[in-house]
Amino acid sequence: MIVVETIDKIREAVKGLQSEGKKVAFVPTMGALHNGHLSLFRLAKKHADEVVVSIYVNPEQFGPNEDFGNYPRNLERDLTFCKEEGISVVFTPSDEIMYGKGKKFLSIEIEELNDYLDGGSRPGYFQGIALVVNKLFNIVGPDVAVFGQKDYQQFQIIHQMVKEFNHDLELVMAPIERAEDGLALSSRNAYLSKEERELAPLMYNTMKKVVQEIQNGLLEPDSLLDKEQQQLETKGFKNDYLSVFSMNRMTPVSQLKKGETYLLAGAVYLGKTRLIDNIIFEC
Amino acid sequence: MIVVETIDKIREAVKGLQSEGKKVAFVPTMGALHNGHLSLFRLAKKHADEVVVSIYVNPEQFGPNEDFGNYPRNLERDLTFCKEEGISVVFTPSDEIMYGKGKKFLSIEIEELNDYLDGGSRPGYFQGIALVVNKLFNIVGPDVAVFGQKDYQQFQIIHQMVKEFNHDLELVMAPIERAEDGLALSSRNAYLSKEERELAPLMYNTMKKVVQEIQNGLLEPDSLLDKEQQQLETKGFKNDYLSVFSMNRMTPVSQLKKGETYLLAGAVYLGKTRLIDNIIFEC
Secondary structure, three states: OEEEOOHHHHHHHHHHHHHOOOOEEEEEEOOOOOHHHHHHHHHHHHHOOEEEEEEOOOHHHOOOOOOOOOOOOOHHHHHHHHHHOOOOEEEOOOHHHHHOOOOOOEEEEEOOOOOOHHHHHOOOHHHHHHHHHHHHHHHHOOOEEEEEHHHHHHHHHHHHHHHHHOOOOEEEEEOOOEOOOOOEOOHHHHHOOHHHHHHOOHHHHHHHHHHHHHHOOOOOOHHHHHHHHHHHHHHOOEEEEEEEEEOOOOOEOOOOOOOOEEEEEEEEEEOOEEEEEEEEEEO | OEEEOOHHHHHHHHHHHHHOOOOEEEEEEOOOOOHHHHHHHHHHHHHOOEEEEEEOOOHHHOOOOOOOOOOOOOHHHHHHHHHHOOOOEEEOOOHHHHHOOOOOOEEEEEOOOOOOHHHHHOOOHHHHHHHHHHHHHHHHOOOEEEEEHHHHHHHHHHHHHHHHHOOOOEEEEEOOOEOOOOOEOOHHHHHOOHHHHHHOOHHHHHHHHHHHHHHOOOOOOHHHHHHHHHHHHHHOOEEEEEEEEEOOOOOEOOOOOOOOEEEEEEEEEEOOEEEEEEEEEEO
């Protein structure tokens, strides 16, 4: 495994592999790697010969009151993790390498797709992600890129970007990896106190129950969703959103149709920790 | 020379050349080729082994009251021209291939660099150019791309995009090609009546005179520029702008500094035809 910090070196490494006829998959991460990332790496390996991982905490996707400063960072541990997983190249750029020193004049604007879910709650979040992923795609030049379903809205926006910007790669979505008690794995789970960690799986359990009710015939789930959110509040969660969304446009849907596929997605706070989760289901 | 219409085929052609170790230069055009394009092709050839040209009139960069419908198109003539110039591959995509049928959700926003000059006069113009050039870079994947100085603001915005989006290519600027009487070559010159064509070089002659005055020591040229614009109006021109701009930020400069490099740029109408021109000069 090689670890590179500069754009020239990551390009040299990836082009070197590709010139040997190797197919290269890319998994961008913000480090603080856990078993969720591991499942992405393994899926990446199924789609390619070599896997390249980037570790970069992108300041552009954090709001002024968000946890950029406190976001968990542990490069040495992450690199050990990558090595054990058979990653070929790890790209660990600095802010200066990613964004340079000068003023930025260009930005990527997103219509509609980021009006709700995390896009609605976190202004500038997906513009920041589109910006850095667009850069990383052009820097790394992979054949395949893997993102997790846990950030489904992110996947959908990047999917749209690949299409509209004509990035020359195949995009793959990895399923959500969960702890035994159902909690979706996340770097932010590290923030949870013991009590919060014990409470956390209730969110997913609630979401599974809602999907069950819908699949049993409840095609207007809004009042159930309201009731369940109230329940979560009484247990100690603070709700951000919990709704059914369309898969492509990422807009809330109140009246579901049999046979269609939807996304049930939620975001809550436990203390200061923000947790998100989702289920893709057929109605 | 091969002519291809689809994204798969242009990628196959360019990657084929590159896999033989050939360096590929790309010249995006809107067709209606003239000797100005020819000078771009020849410069491209100096920077690479093979030259790829795209011919595509991009609807996204025309305003609702601009000349998209009437823009000169003559593919057969253009292809003959390309063949004579030793172009290897010509990419002639349809609107559907470039933009698909579905709704577009993403756009590229530009700060400051497009506030003046053509960016100020033509809202959405450079967003449309950034959009299509970003797509073309990702579709074609060239090693070098060549743009003309005549659209200096376009060059500067694309230069900034290559930097901020990390496009993996070298950008080259070709000098302005002129008719014998000094008129900058442009596809839109074809719109000019005989009388307008005879009058047209006065714009460049005026600009040369202004640069001469500045280089003779006139460091606050605004009143001279006003006077010269009035002169042009009396001769039959309609002025859009004529100013000195900073080379990087594309903002007007009233107080020039000895030893600095600036852009004198102008846009006028002769009848319905819009003409632009510029001179890069050291003060």
